[in-house]
Amino acid sequence: xxxxxxxxxxxxxxxxxxxxxxxxxxxxxxxxxxxxxxxxxxxxxxxxxxxxxxxxxxxxxxxxxxxxxxxxxxxxxxxxxxxxxxxxxxxxxxxxxxxxxxxxxxxxxxxxxxxxxxxxxxxxxxxxxxxxxxxxxxxxxxxxxxxxxxxxxxxxxxxxxxxxxxxxxxxxxxxxxxxxxxxxxxxxxxxxxxxxxxxxxxxxxxxxxxxxxxxxxxxxxxxxxxxxxxxxxxxxxxxxxxxxxxxxxxxxxxxxxxxxxxxxxxxxxxxxxxxxxxxxxxxxxxxxxxxxxxxxxxxxxxxxxxxx
Amino acid sequence: xxxxxxxxxxxxxxxxxxxxxxxxxxxxxxxxxxxxxxxxxxxxxxxxxxxxxxxxxxxxxxxxxxxxxxxxxxxxxxxxxxxxxxxxxxxxxxxxxxxxxxxxxxxxxxxxxxxxxxxxxxxxxxxxxxxxxxxxxxxxxxxxxxxxxxxxxxxxxxxxxxxxxxxxxxxxxxxxxxxxxxxxxxxxxxxxxxxxxxxxxxxxxxxxxxxxxxxxxxxxxxxxxxxxxxxxxxxxxxxxxxxxxxxxxxxxxxxxxxxxxxxxxxxxxxxxxxxxxxxxxxxxxxxxxxxxxxxxxxxxxxxxxxxx
Numbered sequence: 001x002x003x004x005x006x007x008x009x010x011x012x013x014x015x016x017x018x019x020x021x022x023x024x025x026x027x028x029x030x031x032x033x034x035x036x037x038x039x040x041x042x043x044x045x046x047x048x049x050x051x052x053x054x055x056x057x058x059x060x061x062x063x064x065x066x067x068x069x070x071x072x073x074x075x076x077x078x079x080x081x082x083x084x085x086x087x088x089x090x091x092x093x094x095x096x097x098x099x100x101x102x103x104x105x106x107x108x109x110x111x112x113x114x115x116x117x118x119x120x121x122x123x124x125x126x127x128x129x130x131x132x133x134x135x136x137x138x139x140x141x142x143x144x145x146x147x148x149x150x151x152x153x154x155x156x157x158x159x160x161x162x163x164x165x166x167x168x169x170x171x172x173x174x175x176x177x178x179x180x181x182x183x184x185x186x187x188x189x190x191x192x193x194x195x196x197x198x199x200x201x202x203x204x205x206x207x208x209x210x211x212x213x214x215x216x217x218x219x220x221x222x223x224x225x226x227x228x229x230x231x232x233x234x235x236x237x238x239x240x241x242x243x244x245x246x247x248x249x250x251x252x253x254x255x256x257x258x259x260x261x262x263x264x265x266x267x268x269x270x271x272x273x274x275x276x277x278x279x280x281x282x283x284x285x286x287x288x289x290x291x292x293x294x295x296x297x298x299x300x301x302x303x304x305x306x307x308x
Numbered sequence: 309x310x311x312x313x314x315x316x317x318x319x320x321x322x323x324x325x326x327x328x329x330x331x332x333x334x335x336x337x338x339x340x341x342x343x344x345x346x347x348x349x350x351x352x353x354x355x356x357x358x359x360x361x362x363x364x365x366x367x368x369x370x371x372x373x374x375x376x377x378x379x380x381x382x383x384x385x386x387x388x389x390x391x392x393x394x395x396x397x398x399x400x401x402x403x404x405x406x407x408x409x410x411x412x413x414x415x416x417x418x419x420x421x422x423x424x425x426x427x428x429x430x431x432x433x434x435x436x437x438x439x440x441x442x443x444x445x446x447x448x449x450x451x452x453x454x455x456x457x458x459x460x461x462x463x464x465x466x467x468x469x470x471x472x473x474x475x476x477x478x479x480x481x482x483x484x485x486x487x488x489x490x491x492x493x494x495x496x497x498x499x500x501x502x503x504x505x506x507x508x509x510x511x512x513x514x515x516x517x518x519x520x521x522x523x524x525x526x527x528x529x530x531x532x533x534x535x536x537x538x539x540x541x542x543x544x545x546x547x548x549x550x551x552x553x554x555x556x557x558x559x560x561x562x563x564x565x566x567x568x569x570x571x572x573x574x575x576x577x578x579x580x581x582x583x584x585x586x587x588x589x590x591x592x593x594x595x596x597x598x599x600x601x602x603x604x605x606x607x608x609x610x611x612x613x614x615x616x
Binding site: 089090185186187188189206209210212218219220221223226227228229230257260261264265291294295298299300301302303304305307 | 397398493494495496497514517518520526527528529531534535536537538565568569572573599602603606607608609610611612613615
């Protein structure tokens, strides 16, 4: 059974969308990554930080998925990272209303001894120096280091971001971020530039417009499953990353063919995440449903044309 | 050899993009549809109207592709439909600067006798009453009537549009238009509603984000090929439609599987159209290049996951 080390936020999210409003619910990149990866036969651990306001019931949700939480620091008297956002009518536009870093502001990740040797590392969107500190704690080079980032780090911590990119295998980011990082409008050219910065593989997430995987001259595309109703896009990108990383930790093959499969598994899991608020859909997701929806993904994308 | 009747504009286009500027060049929906369909073994005819300012050399381009032009009316002393547009930096936003209908304003389509019996009809974006008039002239029901439309007709000729929709098999339109036609934001739901209006198949074109084919509970998606450089998106939608219609006229099978293939062929041909200004790329396109790029489409989208 492959090992997966997940580094990212555990958070309180408060979400408003045209479909309703939540009070503080369980959120955070590591949460969504962990729940998605739990769909595969992996031994995973989360490294994160919370305050003592973080309910045991939330930790139990993750523990029940067999996720090792010994790397989650609980700060006495501290408050957990909090994020409040509002989605506009078409759910493609989101406004962040509140970001309270709280204990995250002084997060100093400690990788549990047992996970200093791991198959895959999934570094959720965090300060690039925190991501680097995790890599430095590893005893052996993992088969695959995957890193997620965002525009904020390009604007505020450029040098640190460039430094950590040299040490990773797969960068995941969205289309606008790929353009910002490289100054190239064409995603094909942007992915070429990013491969020169370190990562051998680039995954460009386009939300409802799917995801692209680049490696040398190979390009693979997975659509988002068209749904009757999207309820809450929060966590979809992290769920994608968790499915991608979890599948690659559960399998050993690092071929382009297998990374394609990982992209499909990630897209498949993300299609569930958006069907309910927060983590609700992911917490109760059955492997049987996942397999059935994979069939839908095949029907959606596979064709059989004879080329002369 | 299947027969394809194409009804649409022959036009002068003047295009400005971040990559350059053209004077009046050959354009129009029927032009792009005809050039794309010419990649298949079809006998096709264009029904359209131009003024006597339309150069013989433009007509020769189409004739050389074995397109029957006996249904193209040349109005003495008339001027050809003219369209001037400007693309913004990201090529997704286009501003129409000039639309001169000229001879198109009194276009009264006359289907050549030989094409009153045809396998496929491709009705390019025109006034729905003109589209209806073509259907009324047919002696036998074609295997497939495909219709393209746009928001303008929803706003100005709603009743006529609804009337013609009852008589067609496939509607092609873009995502915003599908939403406008049905009042449904979800494209899945919009396609369900459209199927109640007449067309058994719905193709939703999302430009650089690909195209979706809907039929009952079946959904198929084809991405746009990611390109290093997009030069001029003009005609991409019509080229898609021409490839779709041409493939279906060349084959006889109306199964969902074959319509999937038609969507792929349409997407494949559209990927060439945008590589140069106007019709330049399509006029000189070789079947060998088309077949090679189909291989790229396969690599881009096909995967092999065993589902337990």
